[in-house]
Amino acid sequence: MAKKRVVVVGGGLAGLSSTMKLAELGIEVDLISLTPVKRSHSVCAQGGINSCNDQTRQLGDDEWKHFDDTVYGGDFLNHQPPVKEMAYWAPKVIDLMDRLGVPFNRTGEGFIDRRRFGGTLYKRTAFAGATTGQQLLYALDEQVRRREAEGMVRKFEFWDFLGPIQDASGRCRGVVAQDMVSMEIRAFPADAVVVATGGCGLVYGRSTMSVFCTGSAASRCFQAGAKYANGEFIQVHPTAIPGSDKLRLMSESARGEGGRVWVPRKPHDSRAPRDIPDSERYYFLEERYPEYGNLVPRDIATREIFDICVNDGLSVDPERMCVYLDLTHIPKAELDRKLGGILEIYEKFQGVDPRVEPMRIFPAVHYSMGGLWADYVRSHDGGLEPGAPRNHMTNIEGLYAIGECDYHYHGANRLGANSLLSCIFTGLFTGPSISNYIESQSEGFEDVEASVLSDAVSKQQQRHDHLLSANPDSDENPYLIHQELGDVMTRAATVVRKNDQLQNAIATVNELHERAMKVNLSDTGSWSNQNVIFAKSLQDMFPIAKTILQGALQRDECRGAHFKPNFQKPSLTAEDPAERRRQAEEWCDAFEANNAKYLKSTIAEYDCSTMQPKLSYEDVDTSLIPPRPRLYGLVGADIIEEVWKERAKAKKDGRDLAESTS
Amino acid sequence: MIALDPAEKKRPEFIKVRVKRQDGPGKDPYWQLFQIKYEPELNIISVLQRIAALATTSDGKKVAPVAWDCGCLEEVCGSCTMQINGRVRQSCSALVDRLLEENDDELVLEPMSKFPVIRDLIVDRKRLFRALQRVKAWVPVDSYYDMGSGERQLRSTQEQNYPLSQCMSCGCCLDACPQYGKIELEQREGESDEAFQARELEAFDEGFVGPHAISQAMLFNNHPTGKALAGERLDALTGPGGIQVCGNAQNCVSVCPKEIPLTTSIARAGRATTVHMIKKWFDR
Amino acid sequence: MSDSSHEPSFFLKHEFAIRRLHSLLGIIPLGLYMVVHLTTNASLLNGPETFQRAVYLIHSPGKLLPLIEWGFIFLPLIFHAGIGIWITKNAHLNSGKYQFTSNRRYSWQRWTGIIALVYLFLHIMHLHGGFHAEWWLAAIDRFGLGQFRPYNAGSSLVLAMNLGYGIVWPVIYLLGVLSLVYHFINGLWTAGITWGLWISPQAQARATKVCVVLGAILTVISLSAWAAAVFPSDADAVEMRAVEDRMYEAGVESGMVPEMEEKRWHDSSEIEEEIEIEENVQVSRGQEAPAA
Numbered sequence A: 001m002a003k004k005r006v007v008v009v010g011g012g013l014a015g016l017s018s019t020m021k022l023a024e025l026g027i028e029v030d031l032i033s034l035t036p037v038k039r040s041h042s043v044c045a046q047g048g049i050n051s052c053n054d055q056t057r058q059l060g061d062d063e064w065k066h067f068d069d070t071v072y073g074g075d076f077l078n079h080q081p082p083v084k085e086m087a088y089w090a091p092k093v094i095d096l097m098d099r100l101g102v103p104f105n106r107t108g109e110g111f112i113d114r115r116r117f118g119g120t121l122y123k124r125t126a127f128a129g130a131t132t133g134q135q136l137l138y139a140l141d142e143q144v145r146r147r148e149a150e151g152m153v154r155k156f157e158f159w160d161f162l163g164p165i166q167d168a169s170g171r172c173r174g175v176v177a178q179d180m181v182s183m184e185i186r187a188f189p190a191d192a193v194v195v196a197t198g199g200c201g202l203v204y205g206r207s208t209m210s211v212f213c214t215g216s217a218a219s220r221c222f223q224a225g226a227k228y229a230n231g232e233f234i235q236v237h238p239t240a241i242p243g244s245d246k247l248r249l250m251s252e253s254a255r256g257e258g259g260r261v262w263v264p265r266k267p268h269d270s271r272a273p274r275d276i277p278d279s280e281r282y283y284f285l286e287e288r289y290p291e292y293g294n295l296v297p298r299d300i301a302t303r304e305i306f307d308i309c310v311n312d313g314l315s316v317d318p319e320r321m322c323v324y325l326d327l328t329h330i331p332k333a334e335l336d337r338k339l340g341g342i343l344e345i346y347e348k349f350q351g352v353d354p355r356v357e358p359m360r361i362f363p364a365v366h367y368s369m370g371g372l373w374a375d376y377v378r379s380h381d382g383g384l385e386p387g388a389p390r391n392h393m394t395n396i397e398g399l400y401a402i403g404e405c406d407y408h409y410h411g412a413n414r415l416g417a418n419s420l421l422s423c424i425f426t427g428l429f430t431g432p433s434i435s436n437y438i439e440s441q442s443e444g445f446e447d448v449e450a451s452v453l454s455d456a457v458s459k460q461q462q463r464h465d466h467l468l469s470a471n472p473d474s475d476e477n478p479y480l481i482h483q484e485l486g487d488v489m490t491r492a493a494t495v496v497r498k499n500d501q502l503q504n505a506i507a508t509v510n511e512l513h514e515r516a517m518k519v520n521l522s523d524t525g526s527w528s529n530q531n532v533i534f535a536k537s538l539q540d541m542f543p544i545a546k547t548i549l550q551g552a553l554q555r556d557e558c559r560g561a562h563f564k565p566n567f568q569k570p571s572l573t574a575e576d577p578a579e580r581r582r583q584a585e586e587w588c589d590a591f592e593a594n595n596a597k598y599l600k601s602t603i604a605e606y607d608c609s610t611m612q613p614k615l616s617y618e619d620v621d622t623s624l625i626p627p628r629p630r631l632y633g634l635v636g637a638d639i640i641e642e643v644w645k646e647r648a649k650a651k652k653d654g655r656d657l658a659e660s661t662s
Numbered sequence B: 001m002i003a004l005d006p007a008e009k010k011r012p013e014f015i016k017v018r019v020k021r022q023d024g025p026g027k028d029p030y031w032q033l034f035q036i037k038y039e040p041e042l043n044i045i046s047v048l049q050r051i052a053a054l055a056t057t058s059d060g061k062k063v064a065p066v067a068w069d070c071g072c073l074e075e076v077c078g079s080c081t082m083q084i085n086g087r088v089r090q091s092c093s094a095l096v097d098r099l100l101e102e103n104d105d106e107l108v109l110e111p112m113s114k115f116p117v118i119r120d121l122i123v124d125r126k127r128l129f130r131a132l133q134r135v136k137a138w139v140p141v142d143s144y145y146d147m148g149s150g151e152r153q154l155r156s157t158q159e160q161n162y163p164l165s166q167c168m169s170c171g172c173c174l175d176a177c178p179q180y181g182k183i184e185l186e187q188r189e190g191e192s193d194e195a196f197q198a199r200e201l202e203a204f205d206e207g208f209v210g211p212h213a214i215s216q217a218m219l220f221n222n223h224p225t226g227k228a229l230a231g232e233r234l235d236a237l238t239g240p241g242g243i244q245v246c247g248n249a250q251n252c253v254s255v256c257p258k259e260i261p262l263t264t265s266i267a268r269a270g271r272a273t274t275v276h277m278i279k280k281w282f283d284r
Numbered sequence C: 001m002s003d004s005s006h007e008p009s010f011f012l013k014h015e016f017a018i019r020r021l022h023s024l025l026g027i028i029p030l031g032l033y034m035v036v037h038l039t040t041n042a043s044l045l046n047g048p049e050t051f052q053r054a055v056y057l058i059h060s061p062g063k064l065l066p067l068i069e070w071g072f073i074f075l076p077l078i079f080h081a082g083i084g085i086w087i088t089k090n091a092h093l094n095s096g097k098y099q100f101t102s103n104r105r106y107s108w109q110r111w112t113g114i115i116a117l118v119y120l121f122l123h124i125m126h127l128h129g130g131f132h133a134e135w136w137l138a139a140i141d142r143f144g145l146g147q148f149r150p151y152n153a154g155s156s157l158v159l160a161m162n163l164g165y166g167i168v169w170p171v172i173y174l175l176g177v178l179s180l181v182y183h184f185i186n187g188l189w190t191a192g193i194t195w196g197l198w199i200s201p202q203a204q205a206r207a208t209k210v211c212v213v214l215g216a217i218l219t220v221i222s223l224s225a226w227a228a229a230v231f232p233s234d235a236d237a238v239e240m241r242a243v244e245d246r247m248y249e250a251g252v253e254s255g256m257v258p259e260m261e262e263k264r265w266h267d268s269s270e271i272e273e274e275i276e277i278e279e280n281v282q283v284s285r286g287q288e289a290p291a292a
């Protein structure tokens, strides 16, 4: 058999697990990454990675429940077969990572220790100190280094992926990438290409993500014709530290241990926080939710903090939006014992001791559930068909998408500690699929016509040269445009979404896009020119930004991370039981009607001539677990649930009857 | 430490930032002075971001933005290493307020000293990763198929290994180590890229592996399966540029941002190589 | 791991063994020798007899002495010093920039190595003379070098120290000796890490304490040795010589000390006479025995 070669773009958890699996299958890999793969964004993940395990099994847990929690958490927007497959693979993934040397925390007896994470009742989450993502990434990085030493892997680090190469039939035959040091642009012919380039947090300016998470790679595939799905689903974490360069994650446990959230009642009170008397402090969570206080669920905390700053103008800092998260009433010794680690992070980056001075926090963009659309082949038992070439292939033949940059697994909202799992799982699982795809092809990477390669390169070279020279008189600065983009996106398309704001944002973003297309660069050199690399990724943020905004605008409902107050389903108001029951029936009708309309994946295709995405909708495979309402905190939840269960039972009985009679 | 209250502590209106620049490998370095507005809670990354957006020196000259490298911005990725006020460290966790306490005159930014400069503050740290290959810093598993879990490990083993496993390959330890020299080669006229790379690797492989790699070797020698390569790792550590080069200056452990117990690893490696060497002599 | 056929140099290939040997030699025999040597010298404080007896003891192997001297001192020293210089040359001292204690100690290890090199060269020239060719000794004697006479141990040492206004040599010795004490003791500590004796930071801190104590003791000994050689005046030396001469005569008489005039003190004019008269002695002097 001839040599096989795959280009993997991106060296996070997804890209590295794919690379190592492909190398094991005897396929040579060219691994392309913006940064040395060991520095990929996956290192930032702290919490852990989920799987059902021997311990939880004995408490009634199983893979199916993990699957169920995931789709329920995702508000049923996730196609179920891939999620099911992932949940059933999860224990194997942990086992493998254990064998690869990940120093998971251990129990006294030497088993892998677990903790509980949001959205589940079971202790499913394996963790390695507070740096699980880092540890997982390093284990994979080490295996890839081993394959590199064997000659199966060539790394191209500090290379920017510029776009896929497609032949006349549309099949992806490789990629074009640029050396960020020498600025050389060159073609990498391949039998298949895997894109594993992570999230797109930088579209929002600052987020909890790394600076590499521009989404540019996904956008370049999008612009080349790949579909982008569920773009509007962006997860926002309620408590992050708003640094001027990055929003760093602050663990929820600070509130769990008694942290109080407040702002001064007087806007932009210039007094030091400790000089503001209690009567002039607005403990808004405690006042608005007397029952839950500061421990309201994540999404509510996020919305309220956002609301206080954006709509009430009560941000603590006039320049930046933030509120106080106050721990200073708790004795220092207790703080050190319970929260030492996370307080040190705050102190390290803010230079302020949170034991003495309230922390400043604000919600921050954290994860993109959406991403490149990818196919799959359903197996007879409702999972994925192992080795089927179409698993995770985008609509461009031979171009695969895995990891955070694909859209499967997390639906409308991601469960904590599931993302690391989905990244590693997709990397491992797609190996045989890609291998089989390559076997099914008559032409390999060595047969790509030279003109196909050179055309692709010269197209990118033109773009590059144009950027350097075309706008000598413009005074558009890419860094400033990026700031503006981030501001617009953060205001309109994070926590609370309103149609008028979204419309305004679309207009502004269109304008910014045009300005971004004629930036004038202060560096026009041809040696490690970061200016031009950044300008390109900035330009490529716009297709994604527009998709997010457009998708959000068209989705008139609340689902998972997508929250539109104007389309919120109301609580039940009636006191009378019969009336209440009737309202519940109505509620369920409305829920079903809404699902019929909106329980669909948003599919975007990019039209390069109009520079706009075109949206369409695709049904979601919910064949394994029928959708049910998420009722947390709603008045009348109990009765709605009752009604819903009756309906579900009736439906099931009807189906069973139909089956038995047929 | 209590918050820097702008009313109590006098802060300058502007901050002077002196940057050592270099346009490319082999070019002469030169200094440029920038001035940015003081803001509270700045770190060096935000300072550099301001300079990039400004791209103007303190005397108003338009210049190419300073090139630098960063990633996570929370001190876990290892990208952003540079010398700040003469000391190597991560720039994302270098807070301007703290730096001004040490030296309120100006901030001085220089690239790392032991790696070839690519441009301005960006250096080429390939050698650091190559060292990890030299000591075979991986677990030699049979396959990536599902073979059940790994061996059980005592908590104490995990607690010994976890800190070592946090090494983010930033290179601070190498830059501060007086035994670690810079290796910078130039591509010869007519030499192919491949030939040049091969020559570079040869040079790397004769240079000091560095404390980070010694520590990784100890990490994997302490892993139930990783042990399988223990002998090969010790061979690498007793080969050219191995552990013997260490002169116990112990700067490595002092500057490591992850506080990795490097000198403990070095001493452990010292003992392991001693035993290994004696065994080899007698087993021959 | 290297992909090509390139062979590292002999030195690089055996660098590990060479560095370990370097480390070992620094302790045994060099460090050990220094301790014994300084203790012997310090015994002069107890009077010229004690010192002279010690020197007789050291010189008792007679013809074997040169072998011991070369095998256990000069060759190891040359090896250790040579490699030491190479190590120092390749170091990138940076204790100005990184002022951590251990880094300063590291730098001092190198500086004291260099000081030791200079000192030991001067020291051996000063007392021992280096080569034992008569013409050489005669020549350097004019510059006040090659001054030690084993059978007039104490007095010749004191006189030698008092050459050069009685200040130049004492200063050189003080600097050299203290440097070497530091070099040896700090070297002991680093060798403990090199060989893997003390591993954890706690163990290394304890080892530091032990080394400080050892260093203090050795400093006292070395200062005693220094003082014993430096403080007596020329007049004291004449008195010492009388004692030594008596011991020599008694020793020769009882057969305990081989008769070797060349190991005794003579006026320089006397030496020149001897050269003319006794050809045979010239030859045998070429391989003179060490002092204490």
Ligand SMILES: Cc1cc2nc3c(=O)[nH]c(=O)nc-3n(C[C@H](O)[C@H](O)[C@H](O)COP(=O)(O)OP(=O)(O)OC[C@H]3O[C@@H](n4cnc5c(N)ncnc54)[C@H](O)[C@@H]3O)c2cc1C
Residues within 6 Å of the ligand: A009, A010, A011, A012, A013, A014, A015, A032, A033, A034, A035, A037, A040, A041, A042, A043, A044, A045, A046, A047, A048, A049, A132, A133, A159, A160, A161, A162, A196, A197, A198, A199, A208, A209, A210, A212, A213, A214, A215, A216, A217, A249, A366, A367, A402, A403, A404, A405, A416, A417, A418, A419, A420, A421, A423
């Ligand atoms: C602060 C934080 C904490 C988190 N904690 C958890 C957690 O506890 N549990 C959990 O399950 N998930 C967590 N997540 C989410 C999880 O970390 C990510 O979803 C996951 O790491 C994504 O991995 P990836 O492999 O898809 O992409 P990444 O790790 O982002 O890697 C992307 C790769 O693509 C490369 N790349 C990008 N663009 C280009 C281009 N144009 N050209 C070439 N290469 C390119 C990059 O260099 C990089 O190598 C967290 C996320 C954040 C932000």
Ligand code: HEM
Residues within 6 Å of the ligand: C030, C033, C034, C037, C038, C041, C069, C073, C120, C123, C124, C127, C128, C129, C148, C157, C173, C176, C177, C180, C222, C225, C226, C227, C229, C289, C290, C291, C292
């Ligand atoms: C106050 C300190 C010292 C005094 C008084 C002293 C004295 C002497 C004397 C009297 C000799 C004999 C010379 C000869 O035999 O011709 C000698 C030789 C020597 N000394 Fe010292 N010494 C001192 C310190 C040191 C130190 C610190 C070292 C370091 C190791 C050292 C190393 C040597 C060596 C290598 C020789 C030559 C060896 C030989 O002759 O065999 N000395 N010293």
Ligand code: HEM
Residues within 6 Å of the ligand: B246, B247, B248, C019, C022, C023, C024, C025, C026, C027, C030, C031, C032, C034, C077, C080, C081, C082, C083, C084, C085, C087, C088, C109, C110, C112, C113, C114, C116, C117, C120, C180, C183, C184, C186, C187, C188, C190, C191, C192, C194
């Ligand atoms: C004559 C010139 C000398 C020079 C140039 C010299 C140089 C050095 C240097 C550079 C080192 C550091 C080695 C390393 O870090 O790996 C060293 C270590 C050492 N030296 Fe010397 N030295 C000299 C003489 C001596 C003498 C006379 C002694 C004994 C008294 C001695 C004892 C030691 C010891 C014990 C070590 C420690 C070895 C280790 O760290 O493993 N040295 N020397």
Ligand code: SF4
Residues within 6 Å of the ligand: B166, B167, B168, B169, B170, B171, B172, B173, B174, B211, B212, B255, B256, B257, B258, B259, B260, B262
């Ligand atoms: S050991 Fe510490 S200083 Fe060295 S590379 Fe690793 S993290 Fe950086």
Ligand code: F3S
Residues within 6 Å of the ligand: B173, B176, B177, B178, B179, B180, B210, B211, B245, B246, B247, B248, B249, B250, B251, B252, B253, B263, B266
């Ligand atoms: S600084 Fe260098 S000399 Fe050794 S102890 Fe650390 S590696």
Ligand code: FES
Residues within 6 Å of the ligand: B070, B071, B072, B073, B074, B075, B076, B077, B078, B079, B080, B081, B090, B091, B092, B093
């Ligand atoms: S940017 Fe990652 S360590 Fe500083």
